[in-house]
Amino acid sequence: MNFILGILFSIVMVSILALIPWVGVWIFDLRYFFGIIIPYTALVVFIIGITYRIIKWACSPNPFRIPTTAGQQKSLHWIKQSKFDNPSTTLGVIGRMLFEILLFRSLFRNTSLEFRQGPKITYEWEKWLWIAALAFHYSFLVVLLRHLRFFMEPIPGFVLLIESLDSFLEAGIAPFSGFGVPEILISGFVLLAALAYLFLRRLYISQVRYVSLPADYFPLFRIIGIAGTGILMRYMGVFMQFLFKVDWFTVQVVQVKELAMGLVTFNPTIPEGIGTLFFIHLFLVCVLIVYFPFSKLMHMGGVFLSPTRVLANNNRMVRHINPWDYPVKTHTYEEYEEEFREKMIEAGLPVEKMPASQAEKETSSQEEAEKE
Amino acid sequence: MSDVPEAEELVKIDHRPPVFKGWMDTPIEIRQGIACYAGKPKNLEYLGLPNPREWSPMDEDWKLPENWKEIILDGLRDRLERFRSLKIFMDVCVRCGACADKCHFFIGGADPRNMPVLRAELLRSIYRKEYTMVGKIMGKFAGARDLTIDVLKEWWYYFFQCTECRRCSLFCPYGIDTAEITIIGRELLNLLGLNTDWISAPVANCYRTGNHLGIQPHAYKDMIDFFVDDIEDITGVRMEPSFNRKGAEILFITPSGDVFADPGTYTCMGYLILFHYLQSLGLDITWSTYASEGGNFGYFTSHEMAKRLNAKMYAEAKRLGAKWILGGECGHMWRVINQYMDTFNGPADFLEEPVSPITGTKFENAKSTKMVHIVEFTADLIRNNKLNLDPSRNDNLIVTYHDSCNPARGMGILEEPRYVIKNVCNNFFEMPENTIREQTFCCGGGAGLNAGEDMELRMRGGLPRANAVRYVHEKYGVNMLSCICAIDRAVFPDLMEYWIPEVDVTGVHEMVGNALILEGEKKRTMDLRSQPLPGMEVMDEDDEAGEGNGDAE
Numbered sequence: 001m002n003f004i005l006g007i008l009f010s011i012v013m014v015s016i017l018a019l020i021p022w023v024g025v026w027i028f029d030l031r032y033f034f035g036i037i038i039p040y041t042a043l044v045v046f047i048i049g050i051t052y053r054i055i056k057w058a059c060s061p062n063p064f065r066i067p068t069t070a071g072q073q074k075s076l077h078w079i080k081q082s083k084f085d086n087p088s089t090t091l092g093v094i095g096r097m098l099f100e101i102l103l104f105r106s107l108f109r110n111t112s113l114e115f116r117q118g119p120k121i122t123y124e125w126e127k128w129l130w131i132a133a134l135a136f137h138y139s140f141l142v143v144l145l146r147h148l149r150f151f152m153e154p155i156p157g158f159v160l161l162i163e164s165l166d167s168f169l170e171a172g173i174a175p176f177s178g179f180g181v182p183e184i185l186i187s188g189f190v191l192l193a194a195l196a197y198l199f200l201r202r203l204y205i206s207q208v209r210y211v212s213l214p215a216d217y218f219p220l221f222r223i224i225g226i227a228g229t230g231i232l233m234r235y236m237g238v239f240m241q242f243l244f245k246v247d248w249f250t251v252q253v254v255q256v257k258e259l260a261m262g263l264v265t266f267n268p269t270i271p272e273g274i275g276t277l278f279f280i281h282l283f284l285v286c287v288l289i290v291y292f293p294f295s296k297l298m299h300m301g302g303v304f305l306s307p308t309r310v311l312a313n314n315n316r317m318v319r320h321i322n323p324w325d326y327p328v329k330t331h332t333y334e335e336y337e338e339e340f341r342e343k344m345i346e347a348g349l350p351v352e353k354m355p356a357s358q359a360e361k362e363t364s365s366q367e368e369a370e371k372e
Numbered sequence: 373m374s375d376v377p378e379a380e381e382l383v384k385i386d387h388r389p390p391v392f393k394g395w396m397d398t399p400i401e402i403r404q405g406i407a408c409y410a411g412k413p414k415n416l417e418y419l420g421l422p423n424p425r426e427w428s429p430m431d432e433d434w435k436l437p438e439n440w441k442e443i444i445l446d447g448l449r450d451r452l453e454r455f456r457s458l459k460i461f462m463d464v465c466v467r468c469g470a471c472a473d474k475c476h477f478f479i480g481g482a483d484p485r486n487m488p489v490l491r492a493e494l495l496r497s498i499y500r501k502e503y504t505m506v507g508k509i510m511g512k513f514a515g516a517r518d519l520t521i522d523v524l525k526e527w528w529y530y531f532f533q534c535t536e537c538r539r540c541s542l543f544c545p546y547g548i549d550t551a552e553i554t555i556i557g558r559e560l561l562n563l564l565g566l567n568t569d570w571i572s573a574p575v576a577n578c579y580r581t582g583n584h585l586g587i588q589p590h591a592y593k594d595m596i597d598f599f600v601d602d603i604e605d606i607t608g609v610r611m612e613p614s615f616n617r618k619g620a621e622i623l624f625i626t627p628s629g630d631v632f633a634d635p636g637t638y639t640c641m642g643y644l645i646l647f648h649y650l651q652s653l654g655l656d657i658t659w660s661t662y663a664s665e666g667g668n669f670g671y672f673t674s675h676e677m678a679k680r681l682n683a684k685m686y687a688e689a690k691r692l693g694a695k696w697i698l699g700g701e702c703g704h705m706w707r708v709i710n711q712y713m714d715t716f717n718g719p720a721d722f723l724e725e726p727v728s729p730i731t732g733t734k735f736e737n738a739k740s741t742k743m744v745h746i747v748e749f750t751a752d753l754i755r756n757n758k759l760n761l762d763p764s765r766n767d768n769l770i771v772t773y774h775d776s777c778n779p780a781r782g783m784g785i786l787e788e789p790r791y792v793i794k795n796v797c798n799n800f801f802e803m804p805e806n807t808i809r810e811q812t813f814c815c816g817g818g819a820g821l822n823a824g825e826d827m828e829l830r831m832r833g834g835l836p837r838a839n840a841v842r843y844v845h846e847k848y849g850v851n852m853l854s855c856i857c858a859i860d861r862a863v864f865p866d867l868m869e870y871w872i873p874e875v876d877v878t879g880v881h882e883m884v885g886n887a888l889i890l891e892g893e894k895k896r897t898m899d900l901r902s903q904p905l906p907g908m909e910v911m912d913e914d915d916e917a918g919e920g921n922g923d924a925e
Contacts, residue, residue, distance in 0.1 A: 006513075056459070057459055061454070061456060063454060063675075063715070065715070066549065066552065066782075068549060069781055069783055071784060071786070073737065073783055073784030073785055075737050076733070078755060079751075079791070082784070085810070086784040088737075100545075106470075106542065106547065107468075109542065111473075115385075115387055118383070119835070122804075129470060133545070206388040206389055207387070207389060207469055208468070208469035209391075210394075210487075211467045211484075213467065214513045215515055216466065216467050295506065296463070296464065296466045298463055299465075302463060302464030303464070303545070303546050307547075308457070315710050315714060316741040317737055317738070317740050318740055319740050320714065324454055325715070329680060331680075332687065333684075343590040344590065347589065348593075
């Protein structure tokens with residue numbers, strides 16, 4: 001399958017997914033279904049799915065301790081060990097994992113091959129993937145945390161803090177603030193920009209394009225859809241109403257919060273006046289979390305369990321047990337000596353078992369020598 | 373080497389894969405010069421491995437058992453249950469492509485299936501189809517495909533184009549280790565008797581004679597005796613190594629390549645000289661003809677075979693009543709020792725925690741396996757001023773150091789060899805930083821690919837390393853590539869001859885042997901290769917005779 005087909009497939013899929021709630025809510029008015037049943041179902045699938053996957057992974061043991069060592073081992077006391085890149089203790093492993101999970105340490109190492117004729121081969125500075133990955137994941141996290149304001153009353157302090165940090169660009173947008181446009185939260189735009197970069201590099205870098213599957217484009221487009229509808233709701237509704245007096249994009253925040261609070265308190269209601277756009281947004285989120293446990297998005301869980309990163313390089317110090325270890329057939333020294341005993345004796349190598357009639361053997365070997 | 377294209381031809385490669393045709397729709401072509409020969413039935417029979425038969429990868433019919441599909445799928449299911457690594461590596465890849473241009477085979481050959489991500493996808497695509505719901509429903513759109521004979525051939529071709537060097541796993545944000553995938557892929561293939569001759573023959577030899585070349589005990593001793601003669605010619609001192617000696621404090625195990633193939637043999641002479649030097653300081657060490665191979669070709673076949681071959685190390689130490697084991701310079705031998713041996717064949721509770729008899733240093737990092745790397749051992753000796761060294765005897769060498777991939781990324785022995793090298797020679801230069809230490813490039817012939825028939829593959833895979841050597845050769849005049857791996861020492865001479873013939877190959881302990889001043893030795897005029905040492909022949913007392921000889925030349 002080529003990349004065009006993969007991309008088209010993903011776009012069509014995401015469009016269909018966006019159309020479903022549009023048709024369902026706008027035409028058939030299935031608000032209860034899309035506002036309550038789908039989110040609850042999605043959440044249940046998500047929780048069960050994730051649990052199932054993690055347990056399934058955990059059911060398989062680590063028979064061997066096979067860390068990728070990315071620095072100096074612990075050896076003689078005067079040689080400085082790389083405590084995090086080649087950890088020999090649990091503390092070191094925790095450090096390594098913090099670097100890995102919070103800062104994407106391994107990705108930070110990335111280089112880019114430059115192959116010129118001659119040949120002249122170099123490995124160039126390449127941090128864009130690392131930067132984009134950090135930008136994507138952290139802005140996603142901030143957006144996620146900001147959404148807690150819909151689910152909690154009163155809104156916790158840290159959510160407000162994140163919001164105020166997130167809107168630090170406000171000063172620059174000041175001329176608009178009087179016109180009804182809400183404060184600009186930077187994370188949503190960073191998220192979109194990072195997604196755009198991650199998509200474009202999939203297209204632009206020929207090797208990545210070659211290995212990309214629809215399963216790689218699909219989540220990208222879906223998250224773009226989620227972020228896009230989110231941004232439209234937040235900014236366009238007010239903007240359009242202010243400029244053109246139309247309410248196509250209008251979403252009533254107060255009612256959305258009422259719906260969200262109903263969901264988390266298991267007392268679901270569908271307030272009047274929530275725009276269709278919100279249901280598209282919500283539906284895409286639901287699809288994402290349903291899809292999550294059954295896809296590559298599980299890398300979020302996998303990174304915590306990856307045997308080359310979470311195990312200490314202390315094999316020579318502490319014995320690791322393989323739970324399914326079984327005895328194997330080996331070639332014992334006795335079998336070895338049995339086969340080569342005469343030759344060993346002749347060569348003056350010590351043997352365990354001297355033949356009964358050593359002298360006889362010697363005569364026979366002399367005879368053999370004479371024959372030759 | 374005659375079949376290998378000229379270097380100028382070989383590098384005319386394009387790293388951009390086809391634009392419009394996906395890899396699943398592109399059939400593979402098994403090429404001479406890339407593929408290894410098939411394993412011979414007698415070796416498989418000797419080991420009791422499945423499906424021994426005459427076959428060739430170039431044939432249409434690979435003579436598989438009728439239920440081959442069942443065997444593979446059962447085998448895969450089994451391994452998914454046994455290895456968390458496999459399960460996670462099958463599930464979490466996001467195809468970010470960070471690994472794509474990190475593989476030496478991809479850099480030197482540009483075959484897109486040699487991108488680590490795609491090598492793994494070869495197996496992953498089957499995993500998805502058989503064991504995931506999304507793969508079953510969505511098929512190709514989810515990156516899933518059916519297991520066919522062609523897929524099997526593709527596996528064989530590409531799992532024997534991976535040297536399990538783990539460079540890609542260093543860059544992977546989730547630590548996906550292609551080596552693990554290759555190891556398990558090969559394990560599955562071996563269930564059907566799909567292997568290569570250059571792995572199964574050494575495995576059978578190791579099993580029978582203790583070493584991969586099939587050298588029998590008397591011949592092993594003969595070779596060492598031969599080195600003893602050579603060393604006497606060079607130094608005037610006669611070494612007295614012992615074999616299979618009960619009651620020795622330390623058992624020494626090294627790859628048999630050091631005993632039988634240049635330039636490893638000179639490294640072996642270095643060991644002999646070091647042990648002789650230390651004898652008067654209290655070293656009590658023995659060689660073994662039974663445990664006469666540290667290298668573990670079983671590791672390139674299956675975990676089980678690795679365990680079967682590795683067992684002899686502890687068994688021999690136990691039989692001889694040794695206190696601990698010293699291991700020679702070897703790559704995958706040390707990966708197996710560091711990451712598998714204690715689990716495979718331990719606990720080694722009949723041995724003692726290793727202590728250097730000369731310095732009293734406790735090797736605490738080896739307190740459970742009871743096996744010490746000779747470079748750790750020597751570094752400790754030098755640090756404690758126990759060695760009388762004359763590094764100027766290596767002044768004819770301008771040295772760089774290749775971190776052998778297994779000790780670097782499967783162990784982390786990076787500083788010890790550098791410390792030793794800097795103490796035994798005066799001219800040492802590092803290769804560029806993206807090509808050494810944990811980022812080191814493979815020699816191109818590891819994991820059983822060091823055959824003759826896949827020379828083109830080896831020259832391609834070794835290109836990144838050779839390119840870095842060329843850089844330091846041109847910049848600093850480097851003429852000697854040192855390493856601590858027997859496969860390196862077997863692979864690099866061909867590689868250097870092809871890419872950069874001015875550079876020779878050595879083990880670290882060859883240079884130690886050159887620099888070490890023995891008690892009662894004669895003036896060294898030759899190095900361990902019996903090559904005249906420039907400048908050494910005209911010094912000191914025999915000035916006239918020396919100059920006379922020089923003039924005559």
